[in-house]
Amino acid sequence: MRISALILAAWVTIASGLSGCVNEMAREALTLQPEALELRRIQTRRFETKDEHALLTASLEVLQDLGFSVDETEPDLGLIVASKNRDASSSGEMIGAFFIGAATDSEVTYNVEQKIRASVVTRHIGRSGTSVRVTFQRIVWNNLGEVSANESIEEQKLYQEFFAKLSTSVFLTAFDI
Amino acid sequence: MKRHLLACVVMAIAQGCAAVHDQVLDTSETQTQLQLRQVQSKIFETNDKERTMRAVIATLQDLGFVLDKADLTLGTVSATKLDGYAMRMTVSVRPKDGGKMVVRANAQMNTTPVTAPAPYQSFFRALERSIFLASHSVD
Structure with missing residues (x-):
């Protein structure tokens, strides 16, 4: 007892x-973390247009160019959600994993697949502008089917490329906010 | 002996059923439904549903969430934050008499529901900054 x-x-x-x-x-x-403002700056661009739907459509086209499938849209709130599944294996990591596995006699794990998710949100700002904010995140699975990483993707270069493509797509200049 | 074994099996099954029941209904012995609702809700002095929802979406993005879905008609927004953990959050926006808006959020951290007041207070503080409006608790 x-x-x-x-x-x-x-x-x-x-x-x-x-x-x-x-x-x-x-x-x-x-x-809210102190770095939130800097992230917002990296993930957002302002366009000199009031046509929110045109920007959303252009964003959708860019997402398709990048191989994403659309999961969800709500034009009344300026939202597109998209995702794609991609290979996450790298030969270097696999070779390393096999060596470590052989040396320590433990089970070999290496990344196999990842799901990359993106959400695009448009919003009127000021009198004549519309902002576009895109955010990416990914979930990675290993060869045992376990989640080995889930994280936000914060590389500045990736966002710059996304907005460069979007600018081309809408024939408008993208301004920093 | 056989009877004991049978009793054990029956008890294990009953316990399993109770576990499913508790998980589906998230029953809590320390917090009533009303208390949880108060922790998760705030009233904003605005009658603009779309503006409130757009502020919710912007706040979630500021907090590092990627949106899952949103619906203006039903007033719901769902989003997920991945940072070594997976946090899923649904926020609903509902007009209330007298030109007010009730915003309710509920979150789960991996497989555990978030029921403590502090996380929701942080969220509503961030939302207030985004919407430029003071909020007050629901009665």
Whole structure:
């Protein structure tokens, strides 16, 4: 009886510790971080047009150029959601994994597949402008079918290329915000 | 002996059913449905649903989320944040009498529901900055 009470107490402690940890992680995830402004700058461009739908259509075309499939659209809120599945293996990583696996006699893991997601959001800004903000993220799976990475993609160059293509597509100059 | 074994199996199945029941309904012994609703909701002094929803979307993007879907008619926005974890969030926007808007958010961190007030307070603070409006708690 006493042992089961001890086990119960231990279990409650662990469970409440875990939920505290989750709440702390969630609080941090929902708090604006100092780098948010810089990310917004990288991910956003302003166009001198009031035609939000034309910008959305052009963004859709660019996403298609990049091989994305559209998952969801809501033009009334200026939103497009798209994704694509791609190979995530690199020969260097696979060779490394096999060597480490052979040396340590452990199971070999290497990345196999990734899902890349993108959302494009347009919004009127000022009197005559419309902004476009695009954000990318990816989930990577290894050869055991486990998620080996899930992350936001924040490389500035990638966003620059996206907006260069978008500018060409709408025949408009993209301005930094 | 056989009877004991049978009792164990029946108990295990019953416990399994109880677990499914608890997971589907997210039953909590420490928080009532009303308390959770109060933690997750804020009222904004505006009657502009579209403006509120666009502010919600912009806030989610500022917080590093990628949108999953949005619907102006139903007033819902869903988004996912990946940063070593997967956080999924749905925000609903509903007009209320007297030119007000009720914004309700609910989030899950990986497979755990977020029920503590602090994460939602942070979210609404970020939303207030985006919408330039003060919010107040629901009664």
